[in-house]
Amino acid sequence: MPVVAARVFPNSYRDSVELMQIAAEVERLEGVERAGLVMATPANRDVLAAAGLLSGPASSAGPNDLVVAVAAADEATAATALDHAAAGLEGHDAAGSGGPAVARGARSIAEATVELRGANLALISTPGTYATAEALKALKRGLHVFLFSDNVPLEDELELKALARRRGLLLMGPDCGTAILDGVPLGFANAVRRGSVGLVAASGTGLQQVSCLVHRSGAGISQAIGVGGRDLDERVGGAMMLEGLGRLAADPGTEVIVLISKPPSPAVVARVLAAASSIDTPVVVNFLGGDVPAIRAAGAVPAPTFEAAAAAAVAIAAGHEPADVASVLDGPSDPDLVARADAAAAALGPGRTRVRGLFSGGSLAGEAKLILKAALGSAAMTAHEVLDLGDDEYTVGRPHPMIDARLRTEMLRDALADPSTAVVLLDIVLGHGASDDPAGPLAAVLSGRGDVAVVASVCGTDADPQGLVGQEAALARAGAIVAPSNAQAARLAARIAARAAGGTP
């Protein structure tokens, strides 16, 4: 049991940004599980109580008192954490009356291009309101643009992509989460070896999953171009997927191209497939829910899952003819994992029938839904739930779940406490930009829960900063069944759910 401690600062007032910054700093201390800094209004005391953080002097503090509350591994750690918070509050006071000098960097794209001559790409991550103007400046200076910003209006995206195409540039985004260009990772990208598989993706975690599985198969990535989730919308017309396809077709380092997208517009699919059929480089197509006969008719290899796409690409890169890998299916499930899934299903209590998917990756959630639907049937899907916690609905006012696990751990606790839950399905995404230990907080919640099946997959590589092996081991130690891919995890979850409902897939 963690030790909960609190300190009260009477009649002390700080703004919410200061308080959340200090809370985040304290939570990073070793041995500290949670920290909260709030005004001790009754409503906030209730929130602290619900989080298990209300103790001692915090219980009797008043609405004009600032409370610092921590849950830590032991009393000494808790005391250190409270001291750290107190020092943080004093530090913010000091900063408020003067503040440290900050080194001045380039403050505009114009200044940056002077400081870094030869730069050919701008990474833009401003609030959406300002992103279009900055992207236009970059394009007009001949720079490719990686547009991480979201909330960019569709009309602006059309204008930016039209300008990019006229100038022969890439406009990756908006809301582009990942890319790997000439071996340089941008945004949320994984550490993968260089090789001959080129990717163009309108799907952030789809790109990550395929690039990781290619790496884990021993092959590598030439270029991975993200184009933004709306690129295959009818109004955008696949502008950047077509541009990326053309660039990879002309790239001597790319021997096979994988196109990845969430469900695209049929009209755009036809345009992209026509372009794919006109190039010499073999193309693997993974459009979630895509039209397989149309893909085959274009001479491309259809891949129903990210895992299949990676397997097909690796096979082609290794010298196999595309026609020979046209029937590549997802890798067979490990018999040991299947046995563990069956054992977990057999151990479920009565009434536990639901799949609860809590995902940090939107495309991984989308893939899991399709697999569950195929395995369990459309009608049965209404009983199950697969949530993309990276969706705007959940990220308003809080960091993305790949960075901050708090929302997902809370929802995981709820899912485990729900007597109807049979299996919890999780993705853990590693790589640059992701949290230092994505599996850790989830594993801490899972530990000791043998009454609910938990199936997880880790999207990452041995070269990622967090380390694939350690992350998988942490989940396995906590009792999770760890599958080698998202698709296999979803199939295992479907198997458990089917058995829980009385069927045997």
Added chain:
Amino acid sequence: MHDLAAPVTLDATVVSRAAPLPPAGGTPMTVHSVFRCALNVAGPPGLLTIAPSSAGGLPNGVLVAGPCDFRSLGLVAGMRVARHGDRIQVDRRLAIRLAGATPWCPARPAVPPDHAARRWRGRSVAVHRHAAAARGATGILAVPRIEHHLADLALGVAMADPATAGRAAAPLVGLGPGLTPGGDDLLVGCEAALRAIDHPMAGALAGPLRDLEARTTAISAALLAHAARGEFSERLLDLLGALLGADDAAVPGAIRRASAWGASSGSDAVVGVLLGLDAALLGPAGVVAA
């Protein structure tokens, strides 16, 4: 740093008609809290905020000319604040001259509901997009399970049901991080929206709230009390003027300015404004999830 031995005199530029000034010759007030850009003074008339003119009109505020760092004046909580003629004297360190200041009314006439509904129907989605872009990572929307409270509040307003809205508003008081907890800011924004269109639910959220001083910070309690009387900051009034006015181009800037107030108070108030307008003008089916 200012020389603490020398008293400073500032000229007030704007005084809210609803500001709780220290009564001339009456019981002195005391310094409640001191920030770089705001000095709060508490006493029997209420909580008075003294801020630079750049803050814009505050319902409980006196605005003073020029940039000023109140912290640098050596002011601390508990110091005596008294009224001498047209001057407010804070200890012996600061004097504020009220003569020549412009009186300011923290309320504006309502927009006819049918005009407001027509404009809001055409604008709501774009406004939400602008507001989301202007919002930071902290604030009321980061509070776990807040969506349930907001859904109940929207439903109560949309159904013009004071009991439902009141039940939804009560747990928001004092909820959330910050100097003015985000739930309070949201309620103030929602009240401002309802007042702006003369909605039958105007006053029904903040008006019935009781024991505010025991449930939230003193600063927030004061602002909720003003909201219950239909008194709001100039930023909120300007925002509503833009949202319900004829000029589409004025909307993004007004949202940015309103959202930029405080650390998260501005954007939480904007959440409340949008919730109020959606619920009041679009009805239960048209509420856009905040």
